[in-house]
Amino acid sequence: MNDFDKTIGKLLNDSVDAQLGPRRSAPAFRPGQLTTTPARRGAKPWIMPLVAAACVVAAAVGTIGASQALSHRHQTNPPASQVPPAPVSDPAPSSPAPSSGSAAASSPAISSPAGSHPVQAGTGSTSGSPNTVPVTLAGAKLLLPAGWEARDYAQYEPSGGGTFYPTWCLTPASQPASSQASACPLQFSGISSISNGAYLQVDNQGGLYGNPHYCPPAGAVRSGTVESADTSFGDRAADYRHWHLDCPDGQQVELEQYVVATGPGYILFSSHANAAMHSVMASIARTASLPASTSAVRFNDHGYLRDVRQVSGGYLLSIDRVVPGSSGYVNNNPATYDYLIPTETYLSQYSKPAVGQLVEVYTDGSKVVLLGSG
Numbered sequence: 594m595n596d597f598d599k600t601i602g603k604l605l606n607d608s609v610d611a612q613l614g615p616r617r618s619a620p621a622f623r624p625g626q627l628t629t630t631p632a633r634r635g636a637k638p639w640i641m642p643l644v645a646a647a648c649v650v651a652a653a654v655g656t657i658g659a660s661q662a663l664s665h666r667h668q669t670n671p672p673a674s675q676v677p678p679a680p681v682s683d684p685a686p687s688s689p690a691p692s693s694g695s696a697a698a699s700s701p702a703i704s705s706p707a708g709s710h711p712v713q714a715g716t717g718s719t720s721g722s723p724n725t726v727p728v729t730l731a732g733a734k735l736l737l738p739a740g741w742e743a744r745d746y747a748q749y750e751p752s753g754g755g756t757f758y759p760t761w762c763l764t765p766a767s768q769p770a771s772s773q774a775s776a777c778p779l780q781f782s783g784i785s786s787i788s789n790g791a792y793l794q795v796d797n798q799g800g801l802y803g804n805p806h807y808c809p810p811a812g813a814v815r816s817g818t819v820e821s822a823d824t825s826f827g828d829r830a831a832d833y834r835h836w837h838l839d840c841p842d843g844q845q846v847e848l849e850q851y852v853v854a855t856g857p858g859y860i861l862f863s864s865h866a867n868a869a870m871h872s873v874m875a876s877i878a879r880t881a882s883l884p885a886s887t888s889a890v891r892f893n894d895h896g897y898l899r900d901v902r903q904v905s906g907g908y909l910l911s912i913d914r915v916v917p918g919s920s921g922y923v924n925n926n927p928a929t930y931d932y933l934i935p936t937e938t939y940l941s942q943y944s945k946p947a948v949g950q951l952v953e954v955y956t957d958g959s960k961v962v963l964l965g966s967g
Contacts, residue, residue, distance in 0.1 A: 725880075731759050731783020733827070733859055734882040738873060742766045749777045757791035757801070758782045763877075778865050779873065784858035784892070792955040792963060793860075793892035795832040795852045796821075796917050800860035802955070807848065807864065808840030815839045821916040821923070826851045826859060827881030834917075835866065851878050854891040856958040859883065888958045890932065895922075895953045898946050899929050907935040910961070912954065922951070934961035 725736040728743045737743070746760035748770035762770070762777035770776070782800070784793060792802040799805055806812045820835040836848040849866035851874065853859040861877065863870050900911040911929040915922040932954050938961065939945075946952045946966060955963035 730761050730781060731785070731859070732857060732884045733781075733783060735763075735781070735877055736880045737763055737877070738765075740765055740767070743781070744770060746777065746780065748772075756782070757789055758784050775864050778870065779861070779863045782860040782862075784856070784860070786856065787892055787955075787957050787962070793852070793854060793858055794953075794955075795854050795893050796834065796895060798834075798836060798848050798850070798864075799862055800850055800852045807838055807846045808844065809842060813841050815841050818919040819917050821918065824851070824878070826853050826861070826878045827883045829853050829883045829886060830855075831878070832916075849874060853883065854893055855886045856888050856892065857884055857886075858892055890956055890959055891930075892956055892958060893954070894930060894932065896930075896951070897924070898948055898950050898952045900948065901946075903936075904933070907933050907960070908939045909933055910952070910954065910964075912952065915951070932956065932961050933959075934964060938962070938964070 724739045726739060726741055728735050728737060730743055735743075741763060743761040743763055746756055746762050749762050749772055750756070751772045754772075760780060760782040763779040763781055764770075764777065768778070787793065790802075793800060794802045797803065798807070808814050817836060817838040819837075820833075822833040824831050824833040830853070832852045832854060834848075834850050834852075836846075838846040838848070840846065846864065847866040848862075848864050849871060850860060850862040852861075861874060863874060866874070894912050894914060896912040896914040898910060899913045900909075902909050910932045912932060913924065913929050914926050915924045917923070934954075942964070946964070951967055953965045953967070954961050955965075
């Protein structure tokens with residue numbers, strides 16, 4: 594543990610234990626979803642020519658898009674893993690049903706310390722207390738621990754860096770901003786629509802296409818585990834992930850994230866996910882108030898292709914969702930989810946996915962724009 598981790602740990606423990614009350618245990622995980630070797634996926638071996646330009650931009654996430662998850666981290670796409678398609682149980686689906694509504698009306702801005710991103714007072718179900726700081730970011734109303742603030746993530750970017758989506762650093766006000774790697778204790782991003790090929794990927798560390806590297810040398814992991822769960826962020830369905838990495842140099846890295854995968858989407862991510870940070874994230878997720886989902890179609894899904902049938906406007910893909918476990922993908926949900934891929938996009942592929950094959954779909958919130966295998 595370096596000096597930064599010790600400083601963040603002390604600040605978090607002081608804030609959480611004194612002001613948020615008892616620590617909250619991790620979200621309940623379904624049996625069989627936690628096992629033992631990291632499941633990592635990479636760029637897909639077959640990508641349709643129609644979206645070649647988008648793929649180029651998506652690949653750029655490996656070098657410049659890492660700022661969305663962690664500054665100065667180089668991103669690559671790890672190899673895919675395979676498991677037999679064997680459904681074992683039937684939990685409730687994690688995709689939300691279509692709902693109407695729009696982002697909540699803007700609230701009066703509250704004062705922010707110098708250098709911090711302007712924030713707004715929360716209204717509705719999210720209101721402040723002596724132990725919390727209400728902010729509104731990308732339409733999401735959040736309650737931060739007392740003494741915390743939301744800063745524009747640009748303060749944490751190296752010269753020439755940037756993020757694909759509006760992003761803030763949630764941090765104790767006493768912790769100075771820095772463009773050094775891992776300086777931001779907790780990141781929050783809002784995604785109204787997919788742009789520039791920066792695809793949401795719920796199983797990736799940081800929530801976007803392309804995996805950052807957290808162990809030196811780049812990409813080296815001695816061992817690790819990953820936990821997955823269907824949970825909620827405020828009143829919206831979310832995907833929860835927690836990674837523990839053992840690095841060859843002896844470092845241990847804890848990563849945690851919540852991803853709301855339907856529009857408007859959100860990512861809450863930390864590469865400092867010790868017990869105190871876990872409590873902060875769980876509290877933010879529990880008390881958040883988000884705009885209603887504008888579509889039931891997820892920006893990203895991954896699973897076994899169970900059926901392909903031609904319909905008006907394209908082909909309907911039925912996906913049997915899987916989630917990462919430490920020894921491979923886990924299929925605890927035999928329900929299928931339908932995604933429309935336009936005819937031209939589907940027919941332009943060099944190789945059509947076979948029923949029973951692992952596939953990954955990336956959408957714009959209504960239709961598939963990128964389809965991969967593995």
